[in-house]
Amino acid sequence: MMACKFQNKYFISRPTSRELFFSSNATLSRNLQKPGGALVVNCSVGKTELQEIHNLVLKTFPKEKFLWSTNLDNETQKNIDGHNGKFGIFGGKFVPETLIACLDELESAFNSILLDFEFQMELMTALRDYAGRETPLYFAKRLTDHYKSAAGTGPDIYLKREDLNHGGSHNMNNAIGQAMLAKRLGRNTIVAATGSGQHGVATAAACAKLDLKCMVFMGSKDTERQYSNVVLMKHLGAEVKCVEGGFKDASSEAFRCWVSNLEASYLLSGSAVGPHPCPKMVCEFQSVIGKETRKQAMEKWGGKPDVLVACVGSGSNALGLFHEFLRDDDVRLIGVEGEHSATLERGDIGVYHGAMSYLLQDEEGQIIEPRSIGVGLEYPGVSPELSYLKDLGRAEFYSVTDQEAIEAYERLCKLEGIIPALEASHALAFLQKLCPTLADGTKVVVNLNGRGDKDATIVANHILD
Ligand SMILES: Cc1ncc(COP(=O)(O)O)c(C=O)c1O
Numbered sequence: 243m244m245a246c247k248f249q250n251k252y253f254i255s256r257p258t259s260r261e262l263f264f265s266s267n268a269t270l271s272r273n274l275q276k277p278g279g280a281l282v283v284n285c286s287v288g289k290t291e292l293q294e295i296h297n298l299v300l301k302t303f304p305k306e307k308f309l310w311s312t313n314l315d316n317e318t319q320k321n322i323d324g325h326n327g328k329f330g331i332f333g334g335k336f337v338p339e340t341l342i343a344c345l346d347e348l349e350s351a352f353n354s355i356l357l358d359f360e361f362q363m364e365l366m367t368a369l370r371d372y373a374g375r376e377t378p379l380y381f382a383k384r385l386t387d388h389y390k391s392a393a394g395t396g397p398d399i400y401l402k403r404e405d406l407n408h409g410g411s412h413n414m415n416n417a418i419g420q421a422m423l424a425k426r427l428g429r430n431t432i433v434a435a436t437g438s439g440q441h442g443v444a445t446a447a448a449c450a451k452l453d454l455k456c457m458v459f460m461g462s463k464d465t466e467r468q469y470s471n472v473v474l475m476k477h478l479g480a481e482v483k484c485v486e487g488g489f490k491d492a493s494s495e496a497f498r499c500w501v502s503n504l505e506a507s508y509l510l511s512g513s514a515v516g517p518h519p520c521p522k523m524v525c526e527f528q529s530v531i532g533k534e535t536r537k538q539a540m541e542k543w544g545g546k547p548d549v550l551v552a553c554v555g556s557g558s559n560a561l562g563l564f565h566e567f568l569r570d571d572d573v574r575l576i577g578v579e580g581e582h583s584a585t586l587e588r589g590d591i592g593v594y595h596g597a598m599s600y601l602l603q604d605e606e607g608q609i610i611e612p613r614s615i616g617v618g619l620e621y622p623g624v625s626p627e628l629s630y631l632k633d634l635g636r637a638e639f640y641s642v643t644d645q646e647a648i649e650a651y652e653r654l655c656k657l658e659g660i661i662p663a664l665e666a667s668h669a670l671a672f673l674q675k676l677c678p679t680l681a682d683g684t685k686v687v688v689n690l691n692g693r694g695d696k697d698a699t700i701v702a703n704h705i706l707d
Contacts, residue, residue: 321630322568327518329630335517337596344504349519351427356526361426365419369530372451373414377403377531379538379687384657389673395682399673400547401660401690402535402563409444411663411692412528412559413512417444419527421452424508431455431507435496437464437489437555438618438665439471440692441512446480456480459496461488467617470696489620490609493595513556514625517596521557521625528562535687536566543685549574551676552689553668554586554639555618557625559691564637575637577628578672580614584641585624586632594623600632615644615700616665618692646671648704651694663692664700 321330328334335345355361369375380401390396404412424432432454436442442458449456458480465472465484475482485495497516500509514521514528532550539547550567552560554577567573579587585600592601594609602610602622612620631637642650647664650671654662662670669688680686694701 318634322634322636324522324627327522327626329627330633331591332598332629333518333521333626334598335596336593336598337517341501341504341517345517345519348427348523351423352519352523352526355423355426361422365422368418368422368451369415373408373418374406375415375530376534376538377406379403379535379542380690381542382654382658385654385673388653388657389677391678397549397677397680397682397684397686399677400539400542400685400687401658402531402687404531404559404689404691405660405662405666405693409440409447410695411440411444412531412562412689413441413444413692414447415530415562416512416524416527416558417441417448417510418451420508420510420523421445421448421454423523424510425452425454427508429454429506429508431457431503432510433457433459433496433500433507434510434512435459435489435492436471436475436512437461437492437620438616438663438692439464439468439475439696440618440663442475442480442482443471443478445510445512446475446478450479457483457499459483459485459492459499461490461492462486463488464492464617467700468696488611489617490595490612490622493621497595512558513621514558514561514627515556515595515597515599515621515623521597521627524558525561525565525625525627528558529565531559531562531689532564532566535563539685539687545685546570546573547687548572548684549576549676549680549686550689551576551578551669551672551686552691553577553616553619553665554579554624554628555583555616555665556621556623557628559689561625561627562691563687563689564631568631568636575631576672576676577637577639578668579639579641580612580616580619580647580668581641581643583612583614583619583621584639585612585622586628586639587641589622589624591629592623597623597626599623599626599629614668615647615704616663616668616697618663618665619668640672640675642668642671644704646674648701650674651697651701660690661694661698662690663694664697666691667694 382399386399407414432449434445446456485492511520514524552563554560560577564575589600589602592603594601609622614620647667651667
């Protein structure tokens, strides 16, 4: 059932009242204004009809703050929890039979550490003393002022400072957790793939700390564009394996390497993609971002954020922020992709790297090569969970251009003295479109999920071009 929340009241479901919406604005208006009046659509209405209803409501009450809310039925509830790694039709384990036992073993080990007090204490200590958590929720005063209207109104913008994590990105949250799990399983060789190099740096650092051998696969064009991270990975003791192509090719090669030595190696996935339980593990280790955000928001303004914004490559940092708030229907979730890597905005459903998700593919199902100035955003697939949230209408996805991301990078440097990763700059760039549509005082949290040192030369060259 869909229900609507209006002027802080929930309108109770009345399954048969669907016709209401299409009769007239007057009927709609009357029913909304009646205390307890219903505004209900059966789940079976299509997306276009829902959009129509949404538009009609917004038109009828242009001045009101209006929030959609979903009353989840049992099936949706199960799907949103990722029952057996399936989020509706998305997710799953599309792998050869020989890998199933290995993935099952991983899943059961993962489930057991979730309830293991000793492991959780060790993880908490590592996140605090090694990664540097909790990361601040920073009020970006000058950025907020920048987006104020002529009348001096506008949203309040906060940055979740994942760039301050050890290693310079959100990737450490997951790398340290999974490296600890690998160690428990007795695997001494860690295999990883990296695009921007941030996941590679985090994994290499975690492996050094835990005395594990580390092998990182990276696409040839990425080793050139993000060379500073290649140097860091080597300094941290990792072996960097250059693969012809980009991140997707590096991911395929890492997968092959892992499969050739299942007994001793562990594939440490940095993105919320791949066969179950990989996306679930990444999401779990990253969900600390949203949990902290809820607590910090409560401390700072005594409520929840109204809008969460994160960039989306394959989904790990976005899910990390969103997951805690999935059931808070009054919190808007916005994912921002690169113009030419917009899997959720423009892709079709397909199977890639062992799971079903939205996918950038042509009519014959061949992969369309993604491209972005934010190297970490170049992946043709995306998290199954985000794919489901898109279909459910729970999260919104948009894209911005390279140029818009560059401008956002420069804006944050100049206004706040913070150098954002170009991936995170995509989330920041969307503020240009978002802020003018928001009411005064709306609390917006942007996941500043990486620092931009690695991108300084790319930006400089782009400006000179
Ligand atoms: C700094 C940074 N941000 C974002 C991403 C995109 O990945 P995800 O969508 O999984 O967060 C990456 C991936 O490498 C990255 O390094």
